[in-house]
Amino acid sequence: MGEGATAVMSGLTFDLEKLNQTYHMFNDMAAETVPGEDESIFQFSAKDNLCTKDLQARAGSRILEGYRPPFDATAVARLRSAGGVLLGKTNMDEFGFGTFGTNSGYQVPLNPFDLKRACGGSSAGAACAASVIPGHLALGVSTGGSISCPASFCGVFGLTPTYGRVSRYGLIDYGNSLDKIGLLTMDVGHLRRFLPIISGADPRDPTSCAQPPLELDAEVRRVVIPEDSLNGVDGDVLETFQTAIEHLSHMGIEVTTMPMPALRFALPAYYVLATSEASTNLARYCGMRYGERNEDYNQHFDPYFSKTRSRYLGQEAKRRVLLGTFTRMVGFRDRYYMKALATRELVISEYAQAFEEHDLVLTPTMPFLPPLFADIEGMSPLDTYKADGLTVPPNLAGLPHLSAPCGYVDGVPVGMQFVSPHWTEGRLVTMAESWNGAHPPMRPEVIL
């Protein structure tokens, strides 16, 4: 090899450098990769917030420039020991703070179905790679919808397991009570093959030690749509979604609706918890020990820290740090932080009720088509937050969910999202496989 990395899968060879020049999915790539002649060897990518020994882990942030972790994230280590070869680190919104992949401190990935459109975020590069590279497996991370959203926009399957199913050791934190590592791929068979590999208790992450064994064989018969969930969904997305519901009925799945009024509190509760936790997690980035260091130690620590942070953190990171610092301050903590914790319990029990009679909860994944970059510029931060209205509820509740490509509008993909009870990823894998059998996703035309 030597001359830059290539992706070899399904008998096709791709020059990664060239692919990346078109799509910007990677922000750091392996210098050399093993050609995939051996069946047991496979290639994968990891989102940039997963620690990897041989490549930088910058979580899409300039403040982590040059950080080469001295250890592998458990998910990465487990894939490697199963024969995985790491191709590269995928671009993302800084620390996961975004819905379109546009808040990256590095390059912004372009949608494989229309280069003028966004990939979705925050696992933008992961979805892009999964869409463009045949047979590719991408490790993504979701806090509030960062797997579902880009999976939907890039026309791939995106599986977010139950909170705690996959060890977070080696994951650069956004919100520790919300972060989940999952899979993005066009190849539905990868879900069954690789989910068991990355799952399982890990003594280095206590939250992974509560899980029951992974059970992949399951049946899906009854699916329910929360009544209010379709309000605010664009007409073209809604139409595609309605067609998909008809297809599900033809597959013998009963689709009904029910009121789930508590779900509307999920989005505000999520933004309070996620930013509260994030603002403490980002406190460590201050120009000491790793990442950007200005090394002008001859100044008081307050300006030293403030200067480094102000210079290298992006706008959205600053906004969320401000919001999260405010919501846990004396005088506001009860109204925001504590109330959000209680509201999460409310949302969890709302879902539990739905699951008494139904196997899965179903909604469209995103309320609109992958937006044009030009349109994103006109959106306010609050508009962007509200775009997560359908992906946030299961994420807040730690429930496993799957975004599956369910149709296309003018050649651009639309996704639907299934949510299942804690620890029942098997229902989602089964659902993905049977859907894929009847309605396999379209591949984008790869431009080199």
Place this chain on the structure above:
Amino acid sequence: MDIETVRNVAKLARLELSDEELQTFCNDLNDILEYLSMLDEAPDVECFGFNPIPVADVLREDEVGYDVDVDSLREMLTTYQGWVRGPRLS
């Protein structure tokens, strides 16, 4: 939330913001906080937890061990006679 509050929160979070940035963030945050006030309408629930699933009693035994090579960690750090360098305290 007025601009002074934003200035204070920024200090607390160790962010140095220009007047222009302060104003922008003040507007954004007011928008967002108004939206978040929807939480006031959510019914009160007695219980709360810090995780969406129960995580309980995960402990490690009191044994010394190093997963990651200490020398490689020391190489990452900027040191002076083995001590990690940092800014002034006063």
Place this chain on the structure above:
Amino acid sequence: MKIGLEVHVQLPTRSKLFCSCATSAEEPNTAICPTCLGLPGSRPVLNRRALELGLTIARMMECEVPDATWFTRKTYFYPDLPRHFQITQFDSPIGERGQFILDGKKIRIRRVHLEDDPGRVRRVGKTGEEVSLIDYNRSGIPLVEIVTEPDITSPSEARRFVTELLKELRHVVGVQADGESSVRADCNISVAEERVEVKNVQGLRNIERALKYEAVRQVKLLKAKRPVLRETRRFEEGRGVTLPARKKEFEEDYGYIGEPDLGVFHIRAMADALEIREGPMETMVRLVDKHGVQETVARQIVSTSMSLASLFERLAVDVGSDAAITWVTGPITASWSKLEPRLDEVENEVVAAIISTTSGKMSDVEGRMRIEALAEGRDLETIQAPEGDIIDMVESFLDDNPELVKDFQDNEKAANRAIGQIMQATKGSYSSRDVVAAVMSALRKRI
């Protein structure tokens, strides 16, 4: 005067609170890992032993232990704190509403909780321009924080409280605190209404000094009819004064949130299952109440050693309290340094010797000599014979020198002649103490 203390003591564990780095390391930054350096992607995992030790302390102080506990992030910025949040306990301490009996007085304990220590920081450079140098060996060391109610009424009582607390902790959980380098306290003191906190005072001596200085300062202010400000001060060891902590432009707000990486811990059952060793304080109280020992004597016995106290209690049952006090404070204390390490082996024989003496089967001198012999580990078989020999030898020497007995009546120093001669004759096969004891006893019998 009201004083409340927040005492921080290191727990005696092998590894740190949230990672498996060693708690003892010589060279700076040699016991470090991603977790205690706060590297992105690292996580904490709680040390079982640290939790058990914390619970033992909570129980020792008779605290209420809740069903479950959890940890909290306390966010603030300082160069020695790697994550810029400390993992501590805010709304769920492992123990609450306990007490500590100090010299018969109840000091209420508000709470006991666990937390990790930041790194050690050194200031280097010109005064006023010092940069910081940090040793992260210290980062993540497990601490227990013990918070009292303001029940302490003087600086010297505060010092006594910490001294006695450390004694208990040393005995009950094996804390290695030496009183000066390994104990730290935040001291709250109010002479009148307003409370002043003196932060981060290192060591017993400084705790008392800082409080004394602060008490005098507050009294002076009040006399001059000037207000005492409610504030945080720091203690400058060199000059022995408290100074206002650097005024910040704004108030630091710790923004407490739950630590989501650790989960909760069901500690009630864990605490109930712990076996708690009795501390010196409790033993002392029992020696006084049950055995009628004077408090000063009881304190002396207990502070000498807890095994001396338990030997006393055994003797008190066998020979009565009075005789037990005489023997324990006399011959046993005299030989204690040698006896203690051998006690497991010879305790029964020591007790037997004292029983023989008090029942008149053995003379006091013989009893004392036997205890010395046991303490020194001299062969008991061979000691039997020489013991008889030396008494015979002394008797026959006195038979031969009857004038010595008369001289002894006038001046006890006369005994020295006999002692010197017998020492010479036996060429050091008996210790001078044995010879002295035998001569003195024989002489006294003859007058």
